[in-house]
Amino acid sequence: MKQGKENSSKAELPQPAKMVNLIEYQKGSVVSRTLIDKKAGTVTLFSFDKGEGLSEHTAPFDALVYVVDGEAKVAVAGKPAVVKAGEMVVMPANKPHALRAIERFKMLLIMIRS
Secondary structure, eight states, rough: EEEEEEESSSSOOSSOOGGGGGGGOOOEEEEEEEEEETEEEEEEEEEEEEEEEEEEOOOOEEEEEEEEEEEEEEEEETEEEEEEEOEEEEHHHHHHHHEEEEEEEEEEEEOOOO
């Protein structure tokens, strides 16, 4: 997996914005854009080219994935599900999880640290 960073600094969004337009797809890559980075948690927008993903791992914090565009296979604790635009899945702390783009997709990841 190649990984690209579109914008690693926090976003300045003083006006309403369409989330789907805040990040672009990059061929063969995963791109991320941090929207909020606070002690209590983060909000990060990702785009995944078709076939790209994140291998199984655990995180010490609860996270919510909201699919903004496209479709992905998400597995939490060994249970796979297909998640499409407009749908979400919760990934509990310390549970193994992985995801793979069935087609290009964009997701918002909200991680709660406290």
